[in-house]
Amino acid sequence: MRRQTMGESALAFVREQAAEMARIRGGMGTCEDADAVHDLRVSIRTARSAIRSFGAFLPSGVTALDEPLKAVFRRLGEVRDWDIALGHWAKLGPGDAGSGEVKAVLERRRESARRQAARAVSAPCAIDALGAAVRVPNLRSGGATVTPEAAAPDLVEAALARAKKAARGASGGGAAEIHLFRRRVKRLRYTLDSFSDLYGREAKACLREMKATQDLTGRFMDTVGFSRRLMGLRKLSVAGRRAAEAAERKADREAQRLASRIAVRCARFGGGTWKALGKRMVAQRRALWKAEE
DSSP, X not given: OOOOOHHHHHHHHHHHXXXXXXXXXXXXXXXXXXXXXXXXXXXXXXXXXXXXXXXXXXXXXXXXXXXXXXXXXXXXXXXXXXXXHHHHHXXXXXXXXXXXXXXXXXXXXXXXXXXXXXXXHSSSSHHHHHHHHTTOTTOOOSOSSOOHHHHHHHHHHHHXXXXXXXXXXXXXXXXXXXXXXXXXXXXXXXXXXXXXXXXXXXXXXXXXXXXXXXXXXXXHHHHHHHHHHHHTOOSOOHHHHHHXXXXXXXXXXXXXXXXXXXHHHHHHTTSTHHHHHHHHHHHHXXXXXXXXX
């Protein structure tokens, strides 16, 4: 029985995500369903990660849709960000005379974001284009003879190197650097997850570690984003501005606390569980070479 090539495997994965996007989009109607918005963003993010990680093995008609999908993803992200801001306001808002005013402004911004996102996901859009691209008859992918087993070590090691470099930058606590670290870990996680069956428990341990890192850095970025959105509110009354500034101070303190925890994770990133995975990959790579002799 012929073994599936890396190109065939990558294309099959993107096809699955294209079908999942279409399914979620078909049932969400408007962008008022926070769970549907979240699920669609996850599916788009997963497909884009595959396109960027495995682009060398995918047809150009598929890889060309990375940027159009990014535009849809960002519109949906605006809805999520205002949802998060309202959730933070419920916890951090001072509850004084200006709180109701700030909440009302946040809700109006969310409604505007929902309308724009609804237009972005309405057909035809990048979601439809991806669905059409992966259904082209006799679609040929790259890496005609490369198997997932042969491709996996180089892809995982390259993604790990980028994440480790980002970890060194993020250890200083800067928001931009932590955001980059989060993105690199996310890409690494999706890449490794694609090959988790090859690397067993060592891969699963690394995936658990990355999930915890993503959760922590996600909380940091949400908190920083909330503070920045409050700072960007205009035409508030004196009471409203006072309420917003009080919540900003609380958010900034929380962000500093989270940044300290992230610095500890950054210092440890790439050790322990990753060394065990590295040994597993070396052993399997040698076994593959021996089988090809």
